[in-house]
Amino acid sequence: MGKVRRQAAKSSGKTSKDSKTVTPGASQGLVFNTSGYGQHILKNPQVVQSMVEKAGVLPSDTILEIGPGTGNMTVKLLEKCKKVIALEVDERMVAEVQKRVMGTPLKHKLTIINKDALKAELPFFDLVVANLPYAISSPITFKLLLHRPMFRVAVLMFQKEFADRLVAQPGDKIYSRLSVAVQSLARVDRILKVGKNNFKPPPKVESTVVRIEPRRPPLPINFTQGEWDSMLRICFGRKNRIMKGEFTNKKVLETLEKNFQTHCSLQNKSLPMDFDFKELVIEAVESSDMAEKRARQMDLDDFMKLLAAFNERGIHFA
Numbered sequence: 001m002g003k004v005r006r007q008a009a010k011s012s013g014k015t016s017k018d019s020k021t022v023t024p025g026a027s028q029g030l031v032f033n034t035s036g037y038g039q040h041i042l043k044n045p046q047v048v049q050s051m052v053e054k055a056g057v058l059p060s061d062t063i064l065e066i067g068p069g070t071g072n073m074t075v076k077l078l079e080k081c082k083k084v085i086a087l088e089v090d091e092r093m094v095a096e097v098q099k100r101v102m103g104t105p106l107k108h109k110l111t112i113i114n115k116d117a118l119k120a121e122l123p124f125f126d127l128v129v130a131n132l133p134y135a136i137s138s139p140i141t142f143k144l145l146l147h148r149p150m151f152r153v154a155v156l157m158f159q160k161e162f163a164d165r166l167v168a169q170p171g172d173k174i175y176s177r178l179s180v181a182v183q184s185l186a187r188v189d190r191i192l193k194v195g196k197n198n199f200k201p202p203p204k205v206e207s208t209v210v211r212i213e214p215r216r217p218p219l220p221i222n223f224t225q226g227e228w229d230s231m232l233r234i235c236f237g238r239k240n241r242i243m244k245g246e247f248t249n250k251k252v253l254e255t256l257e258k259n260f261q262t263h264c265s266l267q268n269k270s271l272p273m274d275f276d277f278k279e280l281v282i283e284a285v286e287s288s289d290m291a292e293k294r295a296r297q298m299d300l301d302d303f304m305k306l307l308a309a310f311n312e313r314g315i316h317f318a
């Protein structure tokens, strides 16, 4: 578990599933002691309103909401769109939302699926709007971004530190593999800071709402997501190492050479007797002009250039 997620889990209680108390009247925002599943209910209607507005909802939209909780955001979304599909892991919360829309015209537009969002198959959706349980921030973000067909816009609330990493740029202290991986799939903008007191019960961390818009068309890259992720993992392995050092590390070389041999044998290619794999790796890194650079200084184009230089020489990461 990464540092930010560990901190979130520890300080907001967003991963513990031990507390089971939902008080009567939760649908009016009167929720206490609901730390299980990260149940920090957004009680400020202005924040709810602002998130809904930033999503740019059209009357024809199907919206995915992850973790509707007691439904504060759900009802606002239902008023504006064709359909809301809500994925909620806690059956008590499912009952709360159902109770809230029961007997209103909105109920026909709502489908609630009582499942863990990480395990459920995602339905078709145009937009995704959610005050997420922070413990699942990273896997759910990638699950959404890799879902097809691509959604139009996501408006998501994260722990502040996680959101900061999503928008970080080369040279920023917190620029990381997460920043590059997400920004290669989407444009990410920070839109709202949200203090602890906007929630009931208040978490121990600050929050930030971000707007995510998938790249259309996607980046013109002809490598797989798995290969891209594996290369970024190596690049950010030790942030202060220059790329030449990172890729001539013994373990990295061993893995890459194994992949190289597999690809060669798949293509029935034989290698000269005096073939030196390390030399080929150095040649690739140098030809990309990244040999002396560190991951924290490299932008998206730099990483793409580097991967292309490896691939041109038959070096693959997966």
Ligand SMILES: C[S@@+](CC[C@H](N)C(=O)[O-])C[C@H]1O[C@@H](n2cnc3c(N)ncnc32)[C@H](O)[C@@H]1O
Pocket (backbone or CB within 6 Å): 036, 037, 038, 039, 040, 041, 042, 043, 066, 067, 068, 069, 070, 071, 072, 073, 087, 088, 089, 090, 093, 115, 116, 117, 118, 130, 131, 132, 133, 136
């Ligand atoms: C931070 S609360 C947000 C509640 C509500 N959307 C709001 O803004 O007031 C997170 C919600 O996500 C639900 N949840 C937690 N883990 C989940 C998971 N893996 N899949 C689906 N829902 C989950 C919790 O039960 C809770 O209702």
